[in-house]
Amino acid sequence: MILGIETSGEMASVALFREGRVVGESSFESRMKLNQRLASELRELLGADLPSIGLEIIAAGVGPGSFTGVRMGVALAKALAHGLSLPLAGVSAPEAVVSGLRLTEGTKVCVLQRARADEVYTTAIVVEGKGIPAERAATQVITIDAALRAVQQLLEGPPSIVVGNAAERFADRIDAAFPAVEIIADERALPKAGEVARVAARRPEAAERGLAFSLVPRYVRLSQAEREFGVDLGLSGGGHG
Amino acid sequence: MQLSETALTLGIETSCDETAAAVVRGGQEILSNIVASQEEMHANFGGIVPEVASRRHAELITAVVQRAFDESGVDWPDLHLLAVTRGPGLVGSLLVGVSAAKGYALATGLPLVGINHIAGHITSSFLLAGDDHQPAPLEFPALALIASGGHSDLAIVDGLGEYQLVGFTRDDAAGEALDKAARLIGLGYPGGPAIERAAKKGDPAAVDLPRPDTKEGFEFSFAGLKTALVRVLEPGGVEESEYLVADLAASFQQAVVDCLVRETIAAATHYRARRIIVAGGVAANRTLRQEMCDAARERGIDAYFPPIWLCTDNASMVAAAGHYQAALNGPDDLTMEVDSALQLPS
Ligand SMILES: [Zn+2]
Numbered sequence: 001m002i003l004g005i006e007t008s009g010e011m012a013s014v015a016l017f018r019e020g021r022v023v024g025e026s027s028f029e030s031r032m033k034l035n036q037r038l039a040s041e042l043r044e045l046l047g048a049d050l051p052s053i054g055l056e057i058i059a060a061g062v063g064p065g066s067f068t069g070v071r072m073g074v075a076l077a078k079a080l081a082h083g084l085s086l087p088l089a090g091v092s093a094p095e096a097v098v099s100g101l102r103l104t105e106g107t108k109v110c111v112l113q114r115a116r117a118d119e120v121y122t123t124a125i126v127v128e129g130k131g132i133p134a135e136r137a138a139t140q141v142i143t144i145d146a147a148l149r150a151v152q153q154l155l156e157g158p159p160s161i162v163v164g165n166a167a168e169r170f171a172d173r174i175d176a177a178f179p180a181v182e183i184i185a186d187e188r189a190l191p192k193a194g195e196v197a198r199v200a201a202r203r204p205e206a207a208e209r210g211l212a213f214s215l216v217p218r219y220v221r222l223s224q225a226e227r228e229f230g231v232d233l234g235l236s237g238g239g240h241g
Numbered sequence: 242m243q244l245s246e247t248a249l250t251l252g253i254e255t256s257c258d259e260t261a262a263a264v265v266r267g268g269q270e271i272l273s274n275i276v277a278s279q280e281e282m283h284a285n286f287g288g289i290v291p292e293v294a295s296r297r298h299a300e301l302i303t304a305v306v307q308r309a310f311d312e313s314g315v316d317w318p319d320l321h322l323l324a325v326t327r328g329p330g331l332v333g334s335l336l337v338g339v340s341a342a343k344g345y346a347l348a349t350g351l352p353l354v355g356i357n358h359i360a361g362h363i364t365s366s367f368l369l370a371g372d373d374h375q376p377a378p379l380e381f382p383a384l385a386l387i388a389s390g391g392h393s394d395l396a397i398v399d400g401l402g403e404y405q406l407v408g409f410t411r412d413d414a415a416g417e418a419l420d421k422a423a424r425l426i427g428l429g430y431p432g433g434p435a436i437e438r439a440a441k442k443g444d445p446a447a448v449d450l451p452r453p454d455t456k457e458g459f460e461f462s463f464a465g466l467k468t469a470l471v472r473v474l475e476p477g478g479v480e481e482s483e484y485l486v487a488d489l490a491a492s493f494q495q496a497v498v499d500c501l502v503r504e505t506i507a508a509a510t511h512y513r514a515r516r517i518i519v520a521g522g523v524a525a526n527r528t529l530r531q532e533m534c535d536a537a538r539e540r541g542i543d544a545y546f547p548p549i550w551l552c553t554d555n556a557s558m559v560a561a562a563g564h565y566q567a568a569l570n571g572p573d574d575l576t577m578e579v580d581s582a583l584q585l586p587s
Contacts, residue, residue, distance in 0.1 A: 035336055035339060035340065035578060035579060036576045036578055037576070038340070038343070039340075039343035039344070039346070039347055039575035039576075040574075040575045040576050042347055043347060043575055046347070048350075049350075050347060050348060050350070051348075051350075067292065067295075067333075068295070068333055068336060071295055071296070071298075071299040071333070071336070071337055071340075072336050072337065072340040073340075074299055075298075075299050075302055075336075075337045075338075075340040075341040075344065076340040076341060076343060076344035076347075077344065078302065078303045078341065078344070079302070079303060079306075079340070079341040079342070079343075079344025079345045079348065080344040080345075080347060080348045081303075082303045082306065082307065082344075082345070082348070083317060083344065083345045083347075083348025083349050084348045212303050213303050213304040213307065214304075216299065216300050217296075217299060219296070
């Protein structure tokens, strides 16, 4: 059984995944309430006697998204994995979104998430065997035009799907760049804990006990202070793509 | 809740820029005390950057806890209680520590208490800290001064875990004032130790600086002191000042120390305190230690300071405070919130 925790967006969620399906999931508004609710939602989902329910992997959504939200989810997941001596897996928000679309092998996807001002978090993904979303490059934060150019290049052709909470806002530009594309901007564009767990289930080799100590959120952009002072403290987090 | 005299508490502290974890037995005996300081990193920016601090906490927290286990020989099944700082402090930093503590509480089923960081500092005076150090005796009421970069508070201590706020700063904290002065006279960050070093060869009476007094209750005010220093340095800054850096540092430090001692002694007298205890990063300052001890002794009371490594932020004090608080009020539940402006009850 795998526990998924996703806290990068406006809706946070926790889920249990077993034998190929989500067997329990609850989602709740994250804004301001995440600290208050996350642990109690988990207790509700897991029951009081946690060690006995047969958890095998903790899967944490690592973002990108809300800096604070991702940090809280990752810190809690690391502590859970540490306290239970379980392997921990990090799953990016774009991977979780694409996993939820149930696409066939070879499908090319562009994930566009809202970043600051006119910029987007951009991730190019190709669906591999067993429906595993494989990132062609770690997420970048760039303008929409640069994003569409980069995606075309990374995927060696246009994507068939553009998905994410920034897709609707830039629908005209996307349509112009990729005439045959399907744009998905409804609730399927949001990462969910069940999908975080599903991605972890499909690549169990990526889950490790050591990640309880070393997993870092994927921030993508440097902190404002690092940018202003022109130093890179290596705190922006890496991808694994 | 019932806690035995040998109960083991894991403490977690992430309210500012130290990622810390500790194991404490019976609320008194430190079995391990791990502090991963971010000081060098923040020196890149000349001060603490909240977003950078939060990132670092999230990166380090579980590894720091594991080191606290490694050094104490304690492991999850041995523990009785989890304690974590829930305020005051930087909200993003607090949220990382509290989230991790809740994760540990879920994983282990251990009870969890959220601790006021100021109460933690007060508790540090009662920790056993080696053979050559004397903790404050358990005789109450005591008067506590907590002075650091974030706070300048006076509290009445009626017993372990029973603290009441009786004084605070209207504007800057004492350590904050020292940081600002250090920047003005071209010394490094953090300012407190830099000022103390520079002050060693200086004359504390060389520069005429005020001793701001609010005349109300036991309140501090350090903003006016900084303004006075700015005026002394005008118009050319420290480069063109007629004063030596050492004299500027010594005079500013003396003014801060005089204010801290004046209000602390006044409050101790007013509340008939039997002891004075001083904690927080500024309590590491040797001039403050000396002058507080002298002034207290003149009034027939003793002043106690934790060793310097327990004056700055650490998790032993959080674990110990957790022990007393859980014994008095029981544990908190998993909905426990952080409060960046948390105060002691007044
Ligand atoms: Zn402190």
